[in-house]
Amino acid sequence: MHNTCPIRPILWIGSSKKDLKEMPLEVQKEIGHSLREIQKGKDPGNTKPLRHLHEPISEIVVDERSGTFRAAYTVEFKDAVAVLHIFHKKSKSGIATPKQEINLILQRLKQAQIDYCEWKREQ
Numbered sequence: 001m002h003n004t005c006p007i008r009p010i011l012w013i014g015s016s017k018k019d020l021k022e023m024p025l026e027v028q029k030e031i032g033h034s035l036r037e038i039q040k041g042k043d044p045g046n047t048k049p050l051r052h053l054h055e056p057i058s059e060i061v062v063d064e065r066s067g068t069f070r071a072a073y074t075v076e077f078k079d080a081v082a083v084l085h086i087f088h089k090k091s092k093s094g095i096a097t098p099k100q101e102i103n104l105i106l107q108r109l110k111q112a113q114i115d116y117c118e119w120k121r122e123q
Contacts, residue, residue, distance in 0.1 A: 082112040
């Protein structure tokens with residue numbers, strides 16, 4: 001009997017994969033490593049829930065010299081991880097995620113639900 005959980009595939013929503021590839025290499029590596037741990041059902045240690053939302057969305061937070069980078073994702077689907085948005089948080093005033101980023105994340109969550117249903121039908 002195996003003790004390991006199957007690795008859940010990633011559903012890249014919107015431009016999230018392209019956005020990741022445009023980030024600095026170190027940021028790409030750290031977000032990639034964290035996503036791999038999440039796919040395995042583990043906590044990579046650099047995540048936090050996206051506050052003030054009634055949705056099951058979390059963020060991977062990567063701090064670099066050039067700023068803070070975030071990857072919003074959800075594990076609401078039992079057999080996939082949906083990456084909703086990856087962005088460079090430029091604002092230095094406060095830790096809150098800018099409203100425009102929140103709106104895009106919520107829009108992409110709705111798209112993720114559609115994409116997930118289509119993905120399941122194809123399985």
